[in-house]
Amino acid sequence: MDRKRHQTVEFKILKESRMGQAREDSERFHRYHEIYYIAEGKCSVFIGQRTYRLQTGDFALIPAGTLHKTDFTSHGQNTKYVISFSVNTAKQIDTFLEAEITGAGIRAGKIKAPVQRQEAILLLVNRMLYEFENQPPLGKSLCLTLLAELLISLQRYRAGEEENDGNEDPAHGRMREVASYLCEHAREQITLPEVAAHFAVSPSYLSRIFHQETGFGVREYLVHYRIRQACDLLLNSDLSVTQIADQCGFSDSNYFGDAFKKATGLSPRDYRKLS
Structure with missing residues (x-):
């Protein structure tokens, strides 16, 4: 890339x-x-x-x-x-x-x-x-x-x-709730067991059904959502890369840099230059 x-x-x-x-x-x-x-x-x-x-x-x-x-x-x-x-x-x-x-x-x-x-x-x-x-x-x-x-x-x-949400498959609706929950709590250090407990299901069940319905793993979705938020901040704010990493839920700025480059093909600093 x-x-x-x-x-x-x-x-x-x-x-x-x-x-x-x-x-x-x-x-x-x-x-x-x-x-x-x-x-x-x-x-x-x-x-x-x-x-x-x-x-x-x-x-x-x-x-x-x-x-x-x-x-x-x-x-x-x-x-x-x-x-x-x-x-x-x-x-x-x-x-x-x-x-x-x-x-x-x-x-x-x-x-x-x-x-x-x-x-x-x-x-x-x-x-x-x-x-x-x-x-x-x-x-x-x-x-x-x-x-x-x-x-x-x-x-x-x-x-x-x-x-016509009345015809929505129950599994689709439940996983939509999970995705919404992940987005709402993306800045927190949430884990798969915590998310599963919130929805009263086992971690293995949540992981399997979420991937089946969305094509993403739970952690994969969360990381991509955080990176999407980081992209906006890199282009539209004066925050430092470290501040953006923290604000988007990454506790380790080095991990943020690696995950960002894996997802976008560019380092956070190079991505910011696109603006």
Whole structure:
């Protein structure tokens, strides 16, 4: 890993196809927004503190800086489009439309395209992919126009939906509570046995179910959350690296430096220079 990993992504779109079940092991969080569109197959996406089950015709919205991981659960063909764009690109779209589309539209969650609109959505996404890959004259401008159209559509679909938490799997809901608890107590020196005791389960059970539902180990999730908070402080505060480590729950600044570099590819001081 190197600085290329942290280069600004203004806009890109990829089409990914794979056969059978798989767990993605890519970057856990990054500095740009992402939209997933499932054209074929099924997958589970853990975003922030919640797991979403996606199938053909579903979108997942992942705001910049949000911890996430994907599991493909279909044994057959899985096809996913990944649209990535920077916070700056989102602001440009808002300015162009003279409306705050991205602020409301880029909110973590799942959105289902109406069945009667899925063919049109797939055509739009494929046209965006063609313009991005072939780069004809004004292709970049057209990509951003198509992205704006997609964001407007997603905002409309979301406005027409009602959150139905009543159908949430009990295990998903419980692990969402665990993730929320970890975030709330991230600055403390909490341990797996303490978290398990709080939820009245054994450490081994909590560890197994949390990993099964989120794709992360309990400690792994906690460390990544702390590092995500540290990234914000490195870019947006004048605190020293040692102060940031302490404020984010790392009792050992040397361990913080090692964990930060493992997660981001850069030392805390080098990451701060990105600003």
